[in-house]
Amino acid sequence: MSTVATGEARIRxxxxxxxxxxxxxxxxxxxxxxxxxxxxxxxxxxxxxxNVQIIGNGDVAHWPDVDEDISARGMLAGTPAPRQKQFA
Structure with missing residues (x-):
């Protein structure tokens, strides 16, 4: 018997x-x-x-009030959200 990991991580x-x-x-x-x-x-x-919505078949958590998206893939990879660049 073999065990195979399936696809991407999905958020519940x-x-x-x-x-x-x-x-x-x-x-x-x-x-x-x-x-x-x-x-x-x-x-x-x-x-x-x-106020969070799970979108993309569980691929992403979306916070509409603050326009933030975080993916399970990004969390697993350890990828913080980049801060916006300030323009002078």
Missing amino acids: EVRVTDAEITAQLVDGRTISVPLAWSWRLSEATPEQRA
Whole structure:
């Protein structure tokens, strides 16, 4: 018998605390990253953090109030959100 991993990680549920972003994946894994990795969520209110939609068949968590998207792939790869460049 052989076991084969299937496709990409898909998000089932996301929670944001004052310290971290935690995603429950469809396959049962739990992954988390520091809240500081998302400057938009770091600056958001608790209500804005709670308003999250899972989109793209579970590929991405989207927070419409702060225009933030975080993928399971990015969380697993350890890719923080880049901060916007300030133009003078």
